[in-house]
Amino acid sequence: xxxxxxxxxxxxxxxxxxxxxxxxxxxxxxxxxxxxxxxxxxxxxxxxxxxxxxxxxxxxxxxxxxxxxxxxxxxxxxxxxxxxxxxxxxxxxxxxxxxxxxxxxxxxxxxxxxxxxxxxxxxxxxxxxxxxxxxxxxxxxxxxxxxxxxxxxxxxxxxxxxxxxxxxxxxxxxxxxxxxxxxxxxxxxxxxxxxxxxxxxxxxxxxxxxxxxxxxxxxxxxxxxxxxxxxxxxxxxxxxxxxxxxxxxxxxxxxxxxxxxxxxxxxxxxxxxxxxxxxxxxxxxxxxxxxxxxxxxxxxxxxxxxxxxxxxxxxxxxxxxxxxxxxxxxxxxxxxxxxxxxxxxxxxxxxxxxxxxxxxxxxxxxxxxxxxxxxxxxxxxxxxxxxxxxxxxxxxxxxxxxxxxxxxxxxxxxxxxxxxxxxxxxxxxxxxxxxxxxxxxxxxxxxxxxxxxxxxxxxxxxxxxxxxxxxxxxxxxxxxxxxxxxxxxxxxxxxxxxx
Amino acid sequence: xxxxxxxxxxxxxxxxxxxxxxxxxxxxxxxxxxxxxxxxxxxxxxxxxxxxxxxxxxxxxxxxxxxxxxxxxxxxxxxxxxxxxxxxxxxxxxxxxxxxxxxxxxxxxxxxxxxxxxxxxxxxxxxxxxxxxxxxxxxxxxxxxxxxxxxxxxxxxxxxxxxxxxxxxxxxxxxxxxxxxxxxxxxxxxxxxxxxxxxxxxxxxxxxxxxxxxxxxxxxxxxxxxxxxxxxxxxxxxxxxxxxxxxxxxxxxxxxxxxxxxxxxxxxxxxxxxxxxxxxxxxxxxxxxxxxxxxxxxxxxxxxxxxxxxxxxxxxxxxxxxxxxxxxxxxxxxxxxxxxxxxxxxxxxxxxxxxxxxxxxxxxxxxxxxxxxxxxxxxxxxxx
Numbered sequence: 001x002x003x004x005x006x007x008x009x010x011x012x013x014x015x016x017x018x019x020x021x022x023x024x025x026x027x028x029x030x031x032x033x034x035x036x037x038x039x040x041x042x043x044x045x046x047x048x049x050x051x052x053x054x055x056x057x058x059x060x061x062x063x064x065x066x067x068x069x070x071x072x073x074x075x076x077x078x079x080x081x082x083x084x085x086x087x088x089x090x091x092x093x094x095x096x097x098x099x100x101x102x103x104x105x106x107x108x109x110x111x112x113x114x115x116x117x118x119x120x121x122x123x124x125x126x127x128x129x130x131x132x133x134x135x136x137x138x139x140x141x142x143x144x145x146x147x148x149x150x151x152x153x154x155x156x157x158x159x160x161x162x163x164x165x166x167x168x169x170x171x172x173x174x175x176x177x178x179x180x181x182x183x184x185x186x187x188x189x190x191x192x193x194x195x196x197x198x199x200x201x202x203x204x205x206x207x208x209x210x211x212x213x214x215x216x217x218x219x220x221x222x223x224x225x226x227x228x229x230x231x232x233x234x235x236x237x238x239x240x241x242x243x244x245x246x247x248x249x250x251x252x253x254x255x256x257x258x259x260x261x262x263x264x265x266x267x268x269x270x271x272x273x274x275x276x277x278x279x280x281x282x283x284x285x286x287x288x289x290x291x292x293x294x295x296x297x298x299x300x301x302x303x304x305x306x307x308x309x310x311x312x313x314x315x316x317x318x319x320x321x322x323x324x325x326x327x328x329x330x331x332x333x334x335x336x337x338x339x340x341x342x343x344x345x346x347x348x349x350x351x352x353x354x355x356x357x358x359x360x361x362x363x364x365x366x367x368x369x370x371x372x373x374x375x376x377x378x379x380x381x382x383x384x385x386x387x388x389x390x391x392x393x394x395x396x397x398x399x400x401x402x403x404x405x406x407x408x409x410x411x412x413x414x415x416x417x418x419x420x421x422x423x424x425x426x427x428x429x430x431x432x433x434x435x436x437x438x439x440x441x442x443x444x445x446x447x448x449x450x451x452x453x454x455x456x457x458x459x460x461x462x463x464x465x466x467x468x469x470x471x472x473x474x475x476x477x478x479x480x481x482x483x484x485x486x487x488x489x490x491x492x493x494x495x496x497x498x499x
Numbered sequence: 500x501x502x503x504x505x506x507x508x509x510x511x512x513x514x515x516x517x518x519x520x521x522x523x524x525x526x527x528x529x530x531x532x533x534x535x536x537x538x539x540x541x542x543x544x545x546x547x548x549x550x551x552x553x554x555x556x557x558x559x560x561x562x563x564x565x566x567x568x569x570x571x572x573x574x575x576x577x578x579x580x581x582x583x584x585x586x587x588x589x590x591x592x593x594x595x596x597x598x599x600x601x602x603x604x605x606x607x608x609x610x611x612x613x614x615x616x617x618x619x620x621x622x623x624x625x626x627x628x629x630x631x632x633x634x635x636x637x638x639x640x641x642x643x644x645x646x647x648x649x650x651x652x653x654x655x656x657x658x659x660x661x662x663x664x665x666x667x668x669x670x671x672x673x674x675x676x677x678x679x680x681x682x683x684x685x686x687x688x689x690x691x692x693x694x695x696x697x698x699x700x701x702x703x704x705x706x707x708x709x710x711x712x713x714x715x716x717x718x719x720x721x722x723x724x725x726x727x728x729x730x731x732x733x734x735x736x737x738x739x740x741x742x743x744x745x746x747x748x749x750x751x752x753x754x755x756x757x758x759x760x761x762x763x764x765x766x767x768x769x770x771x772x773x774x775x776x777x778x779x780x781x782x783x784x785x786x787x788x789x790x791x792x793x794x795x796x797x798x799x800x801x802x803x804x805x806x807x808x809x810x811x812x813x814x815x816x817x818x819x820x821x822x823x824x825x826x827x828x829x830x831x832x833x834x835x836x837x838x839x840x841x842x843x844x845x846x847x848x849x850x851x852x853x854x855x856x857x858x859x860x861x862x863x864x865x866x867x868x869x870x871x872x873x874x875x876x877x878x879x880x881x882x883x
Contacts, residue, residue, distance in 0.1 A: 096780055104780060109798070109799070113781070306773060306775075307770040307772070307773030307775055309768060309777040309779075416534065419541070419652060425804065427732070427803060429803075429804070458777075458778045458804070458805050458806060458807075459778055459780050459805060460780070460802055460803070460804075460805070463732060463801030463802065463803050464801055464802045465798065465799050465800065465801045465802070466731065466761075466787045466790055466791050466797050466798055466799075466800050466801070466802060467787075467791055467797075467798025467799060469780070469783060469784055469787035469802060470784060470787040470788035470790070470791045470792075470798070471784075471788070472780075472781075472784045475781040475784060476781050479768075479779050479781040479782065480781035480782060480784070480785075481782075488551070488745065488746070489551060489552065489553045489554065489606075489816070491602050491605035491606040491609055
């Protein structure tokens with residue numbers, strides 16, 4: 001990196017991890033830029049919290065339904081807003097990332113590159129993609145999407161609602177809906193009682209609060225008379241232009257439920273697209289059917305083997321759910337821990353001495369419930385690979401059958417399949433189909449390891465308007481030296497010799 | 500089994516030559532260190548362009564245009580269909596300023612003198628009719644009405660499959676570790692698939708062609724480049740011709756589904772040893788700027804993907820095609836400088852014909868591999 005950095009640290013994402021990290025760094029005197037896709041800070045969990053607080057009393061019912069864990073974000077948000085030295089840039093999409101600390105951003109119709117000596121990825125998680133028959137029908141939504149509509153749109157779901165899948169978020173959402181007077185027809189869980197029994201062995205004392213919280217949700221749902229079944233399988237959504245019914249197998253019996261809204265959730269996985277695009281190492285987790293970044297305990301990432309665009313050390317750390325799924329408290333703890341590690345590297349004293357040890361302990365404690373939760377709620381909807389007729393890549397409408405056929409014909413590698421069928425070439429850039437394709441490849445070649453990375457990633461990771469690209473600022477003067485093919489023929493080359 | 504020909508490099512050129520050799524009854528093996536068509540062959544812009552071509556390429560280019568027009572005869576009907584050949588959409592070189600317009604006029608006069616009539620000057624009103632949304636600043640340009648485009652990845656695949664169907668053996672992920680002439684004549688290659696012997700060897704190794712030549716003691720310089728392309732989200736179909744720049748890094752077309760494919764000869768960062776390359780968005784900015792300057796209405800259209808592929812460019816802008824001067828039984832066919840896609844069928848035919856007949860096809864003479872070397876008079880010419 002040959003040009004003057006724009007900041008000491010650039011943080012991508014203003015959720016719990018990004019905010020906590022930014023606060024500690026700025027409090028220690030660092031210049032911090034926070035780039036965030038959302039219009040206001042809070043991430044997914046505290047989405048639109050400021051706006052909903054300001055809109056009281058009109059939002060009292062919503063706030064009370066969303067519960068104390070939502071409002072708990074207010075303290076962090078307030079400190080984030082109040083800490084000097086944080087250059088917060090909402091509505092900003094990151095579409096390129098380089099290991100040398102260069103970040104490509106887009107805000108409205110302006111774009112450019114920013115550089116810092118450290119970049120912290122706090123870009124959170126995404127819901128595990130779980131293709132099942134009918135999942136692309138209108139009326140099928142993820143639990144996260146319903147929460148977005150609740151928090152940011154203040155929209156309550158209506159009609160006959162079925163919740164299906166697994167993970168704590170299903171219970172949380174069901175409980176929030178209950179408080180709003182919305183009663184799902186059924187909560188159809190893929191996890192089984194025996195998962196809980198097995199999971200109990202992994203329960204550590206520090207994980208007890210999480211267990212109690214979950215039991216509280218269950219109890220309230222039961223008292224409210226919400227029907228719940230465990231160990232369901234074979235979920236299908238049926239309907240012509242919109243979902244009309246959900247079919248599933250409960251206790252060995254196939255049932256069909258009329259349904260206007262099928263809310264699915266199969267747990268969350270780290271968002272790895274930025275890390276992968278920067279050339280950072282990922283590792284496939286078989287039990288979780290997902291990739292996660294390879295980092296040290298304090299979040300320092302490492303480069304994947306092979307050639308890289310930029311030279312020099314890797315300047316990227318990864319924190320929060322983007323590193324390990326743990327929820328808001330764990331994200332805050334790790335965001336602070338990563339901040340401490342950066343301050344140590346910069347030889348700057350933290351605002352509170354001895355913080356690094358304490359944040360390390362906090363990280364451990366906040367993640368104590370994870371082994372239990374992972375065992376209690378294993379991937380369910382995505383446990384089995386989809387049947388041939390099911391769409392895997394929804395952007396390009398590619399079915400599992402088409403993918404299997406290409407693999408049978410010799411396409412043994414992610415990028416080759418993409419080149420043949422366009423799987424992963426759509427607007428989402430493969431974020432939703434990559435893991436399923438990797439598993440389909442492994443299914444056909446059981447003796448080969450699962451692909452260590454999703455599709456080859458190239459910028460832009462998110463759509464970048466031509467006009468914004470044309471007017472980009474912050475270009476690297478060395479790299480921007482336009483190299484082009486010098487193949488313009490001379491207008492009258494060799495005329496004299498040949499005519 | 501001994502081969503008549505061993506082709507190193509499974510790109511479009513290698514597969515096209517293999518196809519025509521096999522049709523003539525030769526036993527041919529193609530070795531490809533990665534995947535056939537994986538580099539420049541599969542990821543170029545797919546332009547079927549004679550417009551603005553170097554005059555030395557014209558005879559080949561005109562023949563190739565006929566072959567693309569009748570591609571079913573070359574690769575079979577189904578494969579030809581998959582190549583999405585669109586001829587007659589026209590390619591237009593835009594003159595955005597007086598200097599470019601002057602260049603167009605000079606070029607046009609020069610082509611007329613050569614009796615090449617495929618590219619013509621186009622007046623501003625006709626230009627604006629053909630290119631809705633074009634900036635008022637455009638002054639005119641050159642048009643080649645017969646030109647068009649095809650799907651490069653599918654074309655690379657089609658030639659490969661056609662070659663295999665004609666009996667060519669294609670070995671992928673097969674590196675050549677050693678290549679040497681046999682004392683008794685012919686060649687022996689040590690590869691990942693074992694020893695392969697052949698009467699003839701063709702160096703069709705593209706970006707790696709220079710390195711392969713160097714291993715055999717020959718200096719055929721190329722610059723390794725990473726051709727870069729970007730594609731936008733789909734928009735209402737509005738433009739049929741392919742538009743290219745003259746001095747501007749401009750080249751774009753609208754695909755059948757509506758996305759704009761933008762090239763312009765902007766290069767990424769090559770990594771020859773890693774068999775890969777990187778998009779450098781700092782450079783793509785100038786390509787986007789040229790596009791938006793010509794078509795201001797496109798400013799809001801988002802780029803959704805970019806890609807790059809490795810290619811070799813010779814110092815004088817045309818490929819090396821011809822027999823080695825130091826090794827009997829060796830041909831070099833590489834260094835297509837980013838515009839070899841359109842030529843490929845004709846190159847395949849002309850090279851195969853030369854090899855089979857033992858007489859160099861005259862259309863290939865401008866591409867002689869020694870053309871850049873300091874002129875040493877040949878023996879027969881040196882005679883008084």
